[in-house]
Amino acid sequence: MSYKVDKSKLMDYLYGELSNKEKKQIEKYLQENETARAEFKELKQVQTVLRRVNDREIEVPYFTFPQPTVAVRSARSTFWWRYAMGLTAGIVLLLVVGYLTSFRVSIDNNSIQIAFGKKESQSDQMYSKKEVENIVERILVANEEIIEERLDESEKVILQKISQDKFLINADTLNEYLTGFGNFHQEILMEMIENSEQHQRKYTDQILRDLALYLDVQRQNDLELIQARFENFENNTKYNQLQTNQILTNLISAVAEQPTNQYE
């Protein structure tokens, strides 16, 4: 059976915290296992080096502490004294404020009333529930009577107006009205058509006049153009005729100055 040494066992062996049996097992294992033996040797060396450090000799101080019980008691008594003073001051302040503001608390049959200011005299008459119901009932009855009276009056007035003839419309009146209404509209329609025709006629005349004027101006311009071209042609003709005359004159002059017999 093989025996395995882990880190934990190695540490136990290094610091001598093993039983004799385990110690022998490990020693046997280390003899057989070179790697484990080398590792143990290294750790032992580190241990040896670390143990070269010596403890320092120092002067041990003497500790003195204040008595905590005394301090607590003192603090506690101070606290109660302050608490009592604060409470008293608060009560006095409340009493003064209550007096200045006339603070009062009253307890009735089933209610508590808290109020400030002076109490006003109770002028309002207190009614019982039954009395209030009677008052409300009387007011309702009176209102109903008034409403009924007003409705009757309104009904009478309406009936009177309906009974008068001038407010009735019969068939003849309606026919007259419709006939008159139709004639009126027919006249308006005719008038509109006539106005429209007149307007169109005026518009057409105006267009024709404008067209005639335009054509007249156009014809005038054409005539002036033709006239200008005729004048231009006439001038050119006169110029050519003058040139021809001059050439002929020159030729005649040249012929006249030559001798009659060249062999003479």
Added chain:
Amino acid sequence: MISADHLISRAQKGDEKAFNQLVNYWYKRIYNYVLKYCAEEDLATDLAQKTFIAVFKNLKKLKNPDSFKPWIYRIATNFCHEEARRQARNKMHAIAQNPEEEKHTSNQAIAESRMFNPERSFQQTELEKIIFKHISELPDEQRSVVLMKEYDGFKFHEIAEALSTSENTVKTRLYRGLKFLKKRLEEQNITKETIHYEL
């Protein structure tokens, strides 16, 4: 001779003299534990005093006087962890002491504490500085375990009680801590043989 339990029970009742007898017995051990943890003498003094003030304030809460040793080390360890976190926040090195001042205080302590041999004392001081430095590089939980086991003679179950953890966890932390220190010491060629040769 007054037993430790009797002293503790008297101190729990507010007996200042009994409490100071407890201080007399435990102060040096706590101071040296804290000193190895923080590697700074002034800070170690502060933390040791804080530890005993906390002990006085909370002694009445201790139910079993047999647990006094793991209990007082737990208080000291908590103060050390708190200080380590504070220093980590302030990005201060664990050994932040002025070298000149450190040299002075160390030499003074050595001169007062043992027969003075300048060469040997210097070598011893240098070795302690190196070891303190490497211990201070350990993670908090490994550091506590290494110090309690190596220097204060705790059993594994006592360390587990002080640190509120299991024995196996304690052993694993110790194994890792020793491995880490081995690596660091080898880097500086500090072995069993070299220190025996030098010292």
